Amino acid sequence: MLFHFYLLVIALLLPMLALFAVRGRRELLVRGMTLLVILHIVLLAVASGSHGFRLLLLVLAGLGGFELGRAFYRSQRAAVVAAAASVLLLLLALACGLPANGTAMVVPVLAALLFARPSLLQQRPAGPCLALSLLLAALLTLDHVYQASLAAVLFLLLLVQFNDNASLLAGKTLGLSRPFARLSPNKSLEGYLAGAAGMALAILLFTTVFPLLQSIRHALLLPLLWLAAVVLVNAGDLLFSQIKRQCGIKDFGRLLPGHGGVLDRFDSLLLAAPLGLLVIRLSG
Numbered sequence: 001m002l003f004h005f006y007l008l009v010i011a012l013l014l015p016m017l018a019l020f021a022v023r024g025r026r027e028l029l030v031r032g033m034t035l036l037v038i039l040h041i042v043l044l045a046v047a048s049g050s051h052g053f054r055l056l057l058l059v060l061a062g063l064g065g066f067e068l069g070r071a072f073y074r075s076q077r078a079a080v081v082a083a084a085a086s087v088l089l090l091l092l093a094l095a096c097g098l099p100a101n102g103t104a105m106v107v108p109v110l111a112a113l114l115f116a117r118p119s120l121l122q123q124r125p126a127g128p129c130l131a132l133s134l135l136l137a138a139l140l141t142l143d144h145v146y147q148a149s150l151a152a153v154l155f156l157l158l159l160v161q162f163n164d165n166a167s168l169l170a171g172k173t174l175g176l177s178r179p180f181a182r183l184s185p186n187k188s189l190e191g192y193l194a195g196a197a198g199m200a201l202a203i204l205l206f207t208t209v210f211p212l213l214q215s216i217r218h219a220l221l222l223p224l225l226w227l228a229a230v231v232l233v234n235a236g237d238l239l240f241s242q243i244k245r246q247c248g249i250k251d252f253g254r255l256l257p258g259h260g261g262v263l264d265r266f267d268s269l270l271l272a273a274p275l276g277l278l279v280i281r282l283s284g
Contacts, residue, residue, distance in 0.1 A: 001210060002047055005154045008205070009039055009161065016165065028168075031258030038256065038265065039161075046146070046153060053146050054094060057139045061086040063262040064135045067252040071244065072128040086132060093140055100144035104274040106137035108232070111239050111271055121246040131243055135263075138270035145276030151210060152276040159202045159275070160268045163233050166198030167191035187237070196230045203229070221282055229275055236271030240264070 013036055020029040045056035062083045069075070069082025093103075110133060114120060121127040145152045171191030203226055240263055244252065253261025 001151060001154065002043070004209070005158070006043060008158075008209075009043075012161075012165070013039075016169075027258065031168075034256050034258045035161075035265075039157075042157065046150065050147065054143060057143055058087055058090055060262060060266065061090040061136060061139055063255070064266075065132060067261045067263050068128060068131050068135065068243075071247040071249055071252060072124070072131070082128065082132065086136060089132075090136055090139060093136065094143065098140060100141070100148070100277055103137050103140040103144065104277050107134065107141060107271060107274050110134040110137065111235060114239060114242070115235075118242055118246060121243055127246070135270065138273045141273040141277065142269075145273065145280070148277070149280050151206075152279050154210070155202070155206050155279055156269060156272055156276050158205065159199050159229055160233060160272060162198035162202040163195035163229075164268065167195035170194030192234060195234070196226075199229045199233065200226055225275070225279065225282065228278065229272065232275060233268045233272045236268040239271065240267035 013032060017029060017032045017036070020026075020032055042056065045052045065086025066079045066083035070079035072078070110130060114130060114134070120130060142153070142156075145156065167187070168191070170193070171188045174188075174190040174194075177189040203222060207222065240252075244250065251260030252263040255261055256265050259265045
């Protein structure tokens with residue numbers, strides 16, 4: 001399954017990169033090449049077993065914590081402390097074996113709280129602590145998803161990539177209206193619609209090509225799964241955009257050319273993590 005997934009991703013990305021190169025879209029070409037490298041790293045971690053995947057999660061916790069600490073406090077020292085705290089707390093949580101349902105529920109609850117009370121992000125230390133808690137809960141949920149089903153992790157990756165790539169292409173070529181101009185000025189309504197269509201295609205692929213969703217008994221559950229995906233994936237982008245606006249920054253970092261920081265690249269995946277457990281429950 002992993003090899004077939006890899007071939008599918010490559011078949012999607014390479015024509016896009018060739019198109020960007022022919023049209024001289026250097027910014028999009030850089031973004032696409034960076035994404036290609038990121039996907040190879042992620043898939044290598046996924047293929048290397050539990051220890052390799054957890055190492056990836058610890059790296060994401062450290063880098064994400066560093067970016068959040070620097071965003072909130074504008075201090076390298078605070079960023080290093082936040083990174084160290086994130087890694088140590090994730091290690092402790094992994095060792096304790098926290099329940100999957102509990103960690104998965106923390107993600108939407110914290111997200112809803114920060115959406116409803118954005119002023120919390122301006123309070124210290126409440127804002128950084130809530131943001132770090134959200135990051136760690138999402139990473140723990142991803143670990144639970146991986147331990148239960150490799151296919152569910154691949155489903156999340158494909159879901160997010162189809163959304164991001166479809167929304168990017170539609171937004172660059174057709175995007176006119178900006179429904180969330182204050183939070184995410186670069187995202188257009190046309191981009192959101194294209195992303196929703198891309199996620200529908202991802203669900204269709206996992207229903208017809210991959211065996212994960214074939215065991216879902218009631219067909220009506222698939223539209224509900226799609227609707228949940230549309231909400232959570234886009235909410236991840238909007239929530240972390242809100243954090244950036246509250247902190248007065250444009251990007252979380254410059255580590256990933258064309259994307260910004262680690263959180264700029266993985267924000268959608270973080271809030272989508274509970275979907276992996278939902279898929280496992282529905283197909284179990």
